[in-house]
Amino acid sequence: MGSRLLLSGVLVGSVALLNQNAVRQPRVSTGKLIVTVADQRLRPITDLVASEVTVSLGGRVVQVQTLAPAKKPLAIVCLVDGVGATQLNSVRSAFQSAIATLRRSQPDALFGCVRETGDATAAALSRDTGGTIDFGPLPAPIPLSDAIAVAATGLNEKKSFRRVILAITSGPRILRTSLAATLDVLRPPAVQLWDIEISRTSTEPSVAGQGYSQSEMYETEQFLNQVVQASGGRRDTIFGSGALANRVGVYLEHLLSQYEITFALQDSDRGKEIEVTVSRTGAHVSAPQWFSD
Numbered sequence: 572m573g574s575r576l577l578l579s580g581v582l583v584g585s586v587a588l589l590n591q592n593a594v595r596q597p598r599v600s601t602g603k604l605i606v607t608v609a610d611q612r613l614r615p616i617t618d619l620v621a622s623e624v625t626v627s628l629g630g631r632v633v634q635v636q637t638l639a640p641a642k643k644p645l646a647i648v649c650l651v652d653g654v655g656a657t658q659l660n661s662v663r664s665a666f667q668s669a670i671a672t673l674r675r676s677q678p679d680a681l682f683g684c685v686r687e688t689g690d691a692t693a694a695a696l697s698r699d700t701g702g703t704i705d706f707g708p709l710p711a712p713i714p715l716s717d718a719i720a721v722a723a724t725g726l727n728e729k730k731s732f733r734r735v736i737l738a739i740t741s742g743p744r745i746l747r748t749s750l751a752a753t754l755d756v757l758r759p760p761a762v763q764l765w766d767i768e769i770s771r772t773s774t775e776p777s778v779a780g781q782g783y784s785q786s787e788m789y790e791t792e793q794f795l796n797q798v799v800q801a802s803g804g805r806r807d808t809i810f811g812s813g814a815l816a817n818r819v820g821v822y823l824e825h826l827l828s829q830y831e832i833t834f835a836l837q838d839s840d841r842g843k844e845i846e847v848t849v850s851r852t853g854a855h856v857s858a859p860q861w862f863s864d
Contacts, residue, residue: 602836611853615828629843646732
């Protein structure tokens with residue numbers, strides 16, 4: 572009888588200890604992340620393997636489970652900001668070429684424009700390029716940060732797509748909303764921001780930015796740089812709109828060559844800063860700075 576009581580006590584104690592340990596064990600799930608990887612000449616790397624990739628969350632290295640080409644189709648919304656009439660044909664041509672490329676590579680991909688009320692430029696682009704997404708018209712004028720937020724919020728509904736904002740800017744308008752609010756809607760796995768800045772030339776004057784101080788324009792530049800970096804996108808400057816179609820094509824090549832990484836994720840990791848590194852010499856990684864889902 573005494574031995575049975577002793578055994579029962581041991582079993583109860585063991586079960587209690589197991590339950591206590593179970594409570595202490597963090598719950599592990601799978602996180603997903605979209606990254607772009609380029610070589611020293613900024614050409615897409617298409618033969619990467621999981622053993623070359625390290626993912627850290629809040630400074631803690633986590634286990635990379637899989638690395639594979641991203642399979643979700645792209646949903647790209649374009650913002651055209653400060654582009655004058657002399658540049659419109661180049662923008663239209665670049666968009667038409669981009670749509671043709673997407674339809675060949677990803678028949679299910681979506682492409683469209685955000686436009687303002689009375690913005691004939693963006694309205695014409697939406698109509699003439701045969702885009703399949705249109706979040707306009709919006710109240711005019713609207714700050715660039717507000718337009719980004721509107722596009723990101725709309726794209727967030729398209730969870731079965733890789734969501735991208737492609738901004739074509741030329742002396743972008745001054746911002747009137749906070750960086751934090753815009754970053755919040757762009758946090759992964761939401762939306763990437765890719766921007767092409769058309770530098771002003773003697774034959775293609777910028778129509779935006781006129782009347783703004785240098786400090787205001789600097790604020791806009793800093794805003795775009797921070798949002799692009801935080802969302803895992805890219806920002807380039809070109810000299811004259813004649814190079815726009817080529818640069819949009821380069822962006823598409825990178826977007827179509829992206830990878831999806833899966834990794835071990837604990838609940839406490841959510842919202843922590845992410846760092847993705849690749850061991851291959853000269854490799855450049857574009858990845859979101861935070862993980863939230």
